[in-house]
Amino acid sequence: MSANQATKKTAAAAAVEPSSSTHEPRYNPAEIEPKWQQRWADQPDLYSVEPASSGKPKYYVLEMLPYPSGQLHMGHVRNYAIGDALARYMWMTGHNVLHPMGWDAFGLPAENAALKNNTPPREWTLQNIAAMKRQMTRIGLSYDWRNEVTTCLPEYYRWNQWFFIRMFERGLAYRKKSKVNWCPECCTVLANEQVIDGYCWRHEETLVEQRDLEQWFLRITNYAQELLDDLSRLDGWPEKVRTMQRNWMGRSEGAEVVFQIEDSASAPEDEHATTRQAGTAVLPPREDIRTSGRSVTVFTTRIDTIFGATSIQLAPEHALVKEFAATKPELAEEVSKLVSEQKQARDAADIGTIEKHGVFTGHYAINPFNGERLPIWVANYILLDYGTGAIMSVPAHDERDYDFAKKYGIEMRIVILPRRTKDPANDAEEAVLPYTAEDSILINSGEFNTLGNQEAQHNMSTYAEEHGFGKAKVSYRLKDWGISRQRYWGTPIPMLYCEKDGIVPVPDDQLPVLLPENVDITMEGGSPLTRMPGFVNATCPMCGGPARRETDTMDTFVDSSWYFYRYTSAKDDKAPFDTDTVAYWFPIDQYIGGVEHAILHLIY
Numbered sequence: 001m002s003a004n005q006a007t008k009k010t011a012a013a014a015a016v017e018p019s020s021s022t023h024e025p026r027y028n029p030a031e032i033e034p035k036w037q038q039r040w041a042d043q044p045d046l047y048s049v050e051p052a053s054s055g056k057p058k059y060y061v062l063e064m065l066p067y068p069s070g071q072l073h074m075g076h077v078r079n080y081a082i083g084d085a086l087a088r089y090m091w092m093t094g095h096n097v098l099h100p101m102g103w104d105a106f107g108l109p110a111e112n113a114a115l116k117n118n119t120p121p122r123e124w125t126l127q128n129i130a131a132m133k134r135q136m137t138r139i140g141l142s143y144d145w146r147n148e149v150t151t152c153l154p155e156y157y158r159w160n161q162w163f164f165i166r167m168f169e170r171g172l173a174y175r176k177k178s179k180v181n182w183c184p185e186c187c188t189v190l191a192n193e194q195v196i197d198g199y200c201w202r203h204e205e206t207l208v209e210q211r212d213l214e215q216w217f218l219r220i221t222n223y224a225q226e227l228l229d230d231l232s233r234l235d236g237w238p239e240k241v242r243t244m245q246r247n248w249m250g251r252s253e254g255a256e257v258v259f260q261i262e263d264s265a266s267a268p269e270d271e272h273a274t275t276r277q278a279g280t281a282v283l284p285p286r287e288d289i290r291t292s293g294r295s296v297t298v299f300t301t302r303i304d305t306i307f308g309a310t311s312i313q314l315a316p317e318h319a320l321v322k323e324f325a326a327t328k329p330e331l332a333e334e335v336s337k338l339v340s341e342q343k344q345a346r347d348a349a350d351i352g353t354i355e356k357h358g359v360f361t362g363h364y365a366i367n368p369f370n371g372e373r374l375p376i377w378v379a380n381y382i383l384l385d386y387g388t389g390a391i392m393s394v395p396a397h398d399e400r401d402y403d404f405a406k407k408y409g410i411e412m413r414i415v416i417l418p419r420r421t422k423d424p425a426n427d428a429e430e431a432v433l434p435y436t437a438e439d440s441i442l443i444n445s446g447e448f449n450t451l452g453n454q455e456a457q458h459n460m461s462t463y464a465e466e467h468g469f470g471k472a473k474v475s476y477r478l479k480d481w482g483i484s485r486q487r488y489w490g491t492p493i494p495m496l497y498c499e500k501d502g503i504v505p506v507p508d509d510q511l512p513v514l515l516p517e518n519v520d521i522t523m524e525g526g527s528p529l530t531r532m533p534g535f536v537n538a539t540c541p542m543c544g545g546p547a548r549r550e551t552d553t554m555d556t557f558v559d560s561s562w563y564f565y566r567y568t569s570a571k572d573d574k575a576p577f578d579t580d581t582v583a584y585w586f587p588i589d590q591y592i593g594g595v596e597h598a599i600l601h602l603i604y
């Protein structure tokens with residue numbers, strides 16, 4: 001503001017408030033703020049919760065907890081000013097208010113800062129917390145600091161470990177092979193944030209690969225339907241957020257159908273397969289077919305189109321492909337190309353859009369609805385970890401199958417038409433493919449002809465179930481939550497590996513498994529924990545023999561998946577929280593946070 005403007009403004013103010021001086025500024029922060037800050041500091045309980053016995057109605061204001069980067073930014077102030085105003089309003093209207101704050105204090109930036117400035121992650125983090133807390137206090141945010149939560153301290157993360165072991169005991173925490181980002185130059189696993197457009201952040205010319213590593217998962221898919229159903233109980237949440245969550249869980253109603261695989265030794269000399277390279281056409285049913293005893297199960301949302309299936313497509317890493325390739329080196333080679341194409345696509349969404357490639361396996365499956373022989377292909381657009389990793393391909397009625405079939409000359413057969421169809425033969429002739437409408441009627445589908453697609457889906461699923469080759473099935477996009485990180489600054493996963501007893505949890509009375517300090521953080525060779533014999537070498541609680549300690553740490557979303565319970569009794573050292581106190585404060589009356597957390601953080 002220029003001096004001139006300032007004078008004008010003061011003069012205007014003076015006009016409405018004649019008592020204030022024209023020369024003194026009306027608001028002098030340097031004078032007035034320290035005065036009130038001191039008054040607040042003199043009353044440390046000013047914003048503390050009262051006991052339930054106060055008889056006042058309770059009100060829980062929860063704000064997303066910040067990552068302690070070192071300085072508040074305007075985004076924080078915007079979010080926290082809302083919570084502050086609300087909490088004050090609730091106090092003034094006679095409520096018992098819980099208005100807590102904490103620090104989402106584990107995570108990669110602390111390790112990067114440690115590398116850069118040679119400060120240990122713990123020290124760097126705690127300094128940042130102190131600085132941000134000073135700022136919050138200075139702007140007068142009304143927090144109950146008695147219930148402060150700092151996720152990187154053992155008082156907190158011991159309960160992550162305790163929860164993990166409880167989940168392990170119930171089969172909800174488990175290990176399986178899964179893909180990680182691997183930089184062949186660094187020889188280490190990279191976090192997603194360290195992969196920039198598919199390249200290593202430290203090696204601009206090195207493409208990051210996907211490698212299989214044994215990792216820990218939480219079985220959140222057990223709760224997919226419950227999560228979805230309960231979205232309708234989230235009154236007052238923006239519809240946008242609920243829609244994002246619904247899409248993330250991605251419920252699909254469809255069917256699984258089992259196709260028997262033909263015994264290739266018994267298969268007749270097949271001119272289609274040999275002369276036209278790859279079994280381009282569907283072959284008619286044969287009386288003398290023998291099956292190999294093997295089968296492939298597909299997931300489809302359009303079982304009503306099954307008479308239009310003209311091939312089976314497998315994900316490149318499907319178990320059956322490995323079997324087929326074991327005796328066929330040419331196939332193995334082609335498949336490994338498809339696998340690496342998928343690896344270079346960054347995520348599932350990309351896989352759907354990459355240039356489609358595939359290879360014929362030389363094997364056939366039998367359509368259980370009409371006995372036709374369908375060539376089995378491997379295709380790069382089929383995901384291993386959705387549905388069953390295998391599909392029936394219906395090129396006349398599916399975009400991706402259409403592109404693929406067109407490229408490889410695979411037959412297309414029309415089996416659905418618009419309901420208004422009077423002359424199916426003619427309309428089929430004139431149909432523009434792919435014809436993908438939901439609302440349609442069946443043709444070329446044997447006893448199911450003329451049914452509407454909904455009825456057909458129902459009848460065909462039932463038919464498959466009655467004949468023992470399929471059933472109605474719901475699939476979800478939601479996947480189990482991979483929580484292993486090959487990093488230092490996180491909660492150690494409290495598990496041991498014993499040669500004799502296998503995977504053994506750390507006994508409760510040995511918790512917390514402390515994260516060691518004085519660690520040499522370098523990027524070389526994965527997590528620094530693997531290079532600390534004092535951490536890795538442990539004793540098996542079952543047999544007393546030597547055991548190796550798990551060196552993976554937990555994803556920081558584990559920390560932020562339950563901090564809002566901890567706020568209700570943050571100093572409890574007997575339990576993660578007290579159920580009576582939680583029962584009093586919950587449900588949270590108002591949550592304030594950014595929409596960027598609508599999925600992942602808020603779902604976990």
Ligand code: ANZ
Binds near residue numbers: 301385387389392475
């Ligand atoms: C045959 C079919 C015919 C299909 C048709 C669609 C249309 P949503 O709705 O997303 O669940 N599919 C199944 N598993 C797959 C996988 N692992 N990778 C790639 N595609 C897969 O999609 C379900 C449909 O996506 C399934 O239904 C299957 O193609 C395909 F006219 O089966 B459908």
Ligand code: ZN
Binds near residue numbers: 499542543
């Ligand atoms: Zn043992």
